[in-house]
Amino acid sequence: MSRPEQIGTGVPAVSLQVSASAPATQAALGGRSNPFLLMPITLFFLLLSFDVLRAPTLITSAGIGSAIIVATPLVLATYALMAVVIAGRGTVDLSVGPLIGFINVTMIQLHGAGVLNNPFAVIGYAVFIGALYQFLFALIVIYVRVQPIIVSLSGYLAMSGINLVILPRPGGMAPDWMASWGLGTTIFSPVLLILLLASLAWILFTQTAFYTHLRLMGSDERAAYTSGVPIYLVRIGAHLISGCYAGLASICFTALISSGDPSQGTTYTLIAVTALVLGGASLAGGRGGVFGSFLGAVNLYLITYGLATFSFGSVQSFVTSLAYGTILVLSLLLTLLIPFIQRHVRNFSPLLYFVVLSVVALGVILHAGYDYDTAASAAQALAAHPLPPIDPGRLYVGPLEVSAPSAAEAALRSVAAPIVSGLLLLVVLAVFLRVAITHSGRRSIAPAVAVVVVATVLLGAFMIRHPEGFGAAAPAAEEGSR
Amino acid sequence: MTPPSTPQLSLPARIVGLAAGLILTAIGVIYGFVQGSSVQVVILAGIATLAAFVWGWRFVLGQFVPEPGTEGEPGELRGVWRRFRGPLIGLALILLAFLVLSLTVDGFLNVWNVLSLLILLAILVLTRTIGRHFEENRSAFIGIMVLAGLFSVGSMNIDGFASTMNIKSMLLFASFLGIASVGQTLVALLGGLDLSIPFIIGAANVGLLYLIGLGVPPWLATIIVLAVGTLLGVVNGFLSFRLQGQALIVTLGTGFAISGGVQIVTSIGTAYGGNVFGTVPAWLTNLSAMNGSTLGLPFPPTIAIWAVIALILIVGMRITLYGRYLYAVGVNRTSSKRVRISELRYWVMMYAVSGFFAAMTGSLLLGWSGGGFIGVGDQYLFLTLAAVVVGGTSLLGGQGGYGFTVIGVLVLQVLSSFLIGIGLDFQWQQFIFGLLIVPMVALYARSPHIRTQI
Structure with a gap:
């Protein structure tokens, strides 16, 4: 008779045992939790809420679509930098911008000469040239044994020179099939596909032993060498990956501007390095991830977008520049607080933090999307007075330029908004489930409970405002906008 | 600027070096006058060549490295090849590039370009042979060599390069x-x-x-x-x-x-x-x-x-x-x-x-x-x-x-x-x-x- 009881109590007993051995497993899991993601996540949601409140058009099909189109080249350039930065030795590839420019101008010129037309040929060409350059880079670093930053400086100067020789001034035509890519009116575009595939590829890559070797080499090259990691091979591999990302970035960049532009080199180098650091990577090597880099690049886009909603007149680009520098320095200074936070919060989970903040941001988005009567008038005002043109001299702002939404886009927006927010909710739910599963083995499940409570409260608040639910909320919002 | 053990040359060797340098300078000066360059150019180029040569001579003879290709023995040749594989391939590449340029570009093969090539080669050889004896200030030595070489090549090839x-x-x-x-x-x-x-x-x-x-x-x-x-x-x-x-x-x-x-x-x-x-x-x-x-x-x-x-x-x-x-x-x-x-x-x-x-x-x-x-x-x-x-x-x-x-x-x-x-x-x-x-x-x-x- 006592056996069923034992079995019945066995479950808590097992869980107690698990929690008793929790410190060990937590220590093991500690490597996975990355406190350096704290800053980009916080900044992301702050900027997102701010931008949505300033200009709700961001959360529309057109808004997100143009955001994807504009931000993707930067995101991919940041990935390209990340792959080599993780490899260590201070490999900050200053030449990534000119490399993107080089692939861009040669592609445009070859297309103009009638050589490159086929999509596969173009993409293959871009990736091949990127990988080839980075392969040479790796060979120089390995066999000539010069500091990588000097090699990249050399590449920067050489390629920004040769780009101007190949294409003296912006011009040329991108292939016809690419023309529709850069419109940015819908969320689902080939550019998004490239971005998703690229991110997925990196995430899959992190599951391999090669990635472990790469991180080991980045943190301590001598330790890697003595423990038998083939460091030359690993370094070449990292550079090849970086080159592929640079090629993809160049394709998205070409789609964005639909032409050739030789002078974007400095711009992309500087903003990609900035994005990388904002994303929590260490320029010294060994630390960096696709999630942080993505957030870093998107944060830069959001900064420019937010500033573009103000009308500063002729000093617009200067204000952008000022805000840009200040936010960069401030967010770097805030990373100094991380050790203090780490002292009190043992097991920081960036995923959970992201979920909690995204629920809050979702509330803000819903508020901006449905509650603002002024939102529509603000959108109309924006449509009537297009955003002030950005001085082309301030080149690093150029690629982040925002298009003014038209009336058709605004209408599309009100149709798509509930779908988007519904999707976001689904994503949040999925993420929450994931968190719940990963936290099931731990002692404390309190954060997950907090998330449930917050989500329920928010959903309840929403339901009270719109008793009809999601489907009926859309026409109401549409009426409000008319 | 001197390496720890400065090689001591015997007196005849120094005299021979000085004489060779002077002859080289004289050739340069004569060519300068034949080409009708200004006096400043000729003098500056001459001084640069002389300085570079004499300086190089003092150090290169002490740690004399057998020049590739001068030995007759096949075994030695192979040894030399093994030791100087990189520099030899580089030398061949430079010569090849020069040959291609002179065959394709009209009027490229004149005395100034040949002299420039010689100076370039001299700089490379000197930096490879002597440069490694400098522990501390190797970069300064190479920088000065490059500077002297560039300046003399420039003043030979370009009118008014060495003007005030x-x-x-x-x-x-x-x-x-x-x-x-x-x-x-x-x-x-x-x-x-x-x-x-x-x-x-x-x-x-x-x-x-x-x-x-x-x-x-x-x-x-x-x-x-x-x-x-x-x-x-x-x-x-x-x-x-x-x-x-x-x-x-x-x-x-x-x-x-x-x-x-x-x-x-x-x-x-x-x-x-x-x-x-x-x-x-x-x-x-x-x-x-x-x-x-x-x-x-x-x-x-x-x-x-x-x-x-x-x-x-x-x-x-x-x-x-x-x-x-x-x-x-x-x-x-x-x-x-x-x-x-x-x-x-x-x-x-x-x-x-x-x-x-x-x-x-x-x-x-x-x-x-x-x-x-x-x-x-x-x-x-x-x-x-x-x-x-x-x-x-x-x-x-x-x-x-x-x-x-x-x-x-x-x-x-x-x-x-x-x-x-x-x-x-x-x-x-x-x-x-x-x-x-x-x-x-x-x-x-x-x-x-x-x-x-x-």
């Missing part, structure tokens, strides 16, 4: 770059980087003219600009000291902020974003214009200022306590902390100096151009870095000095002047700069193999 006017203009532009690289050198000695230099240059350039336009006396305006530049440097120093390893990006951020802020201040109420108009005082123009004069002597005072700065820095870092401590912090911060050197103090001080000299470059550039423009410093973003690197200061800290940077600046300037002389555009120059940095650095700054570091 051209030398003056080369020195003037070198002074701008040199003053801008002071800060970069000092910061690099500590293991940091300062990318805010071009932005401070631009901001000082615009800000100074703006202040003068407001009616502030020019001398006061200059002092204000220099003080603000120093202050910004101090801020940079404090920020990047807390965030070491990210110094590159911190200074970039402050640079953006400074350039944006100054432009907002100066363009409020005007219609011209980024450009400021006004009159530059005569003394400032005289300071850095080509036709300026220093105490009656016909060269712009900027050159003299640069010379004084260089002298003070080179001597000061060698003999003063500040200089020695600077190196100590750069080499090993832990041990320098043990001997109670404040790292923070040196770090902030060097960034302050960097800000000061960047502001100074901006002010001097205002005198040169006569109009304020925020983008005036843009080319210095990576050029200061290139000058430091080519000169031989390690970006990891602790090695190098301002003297090296002076050589680096001169090499870059002479090279750029040479490339303009043979009719290349800015973009081609940049391309060639880029291609040359890696081989030049590779001549002296190769890091050891990883298996030797364990």
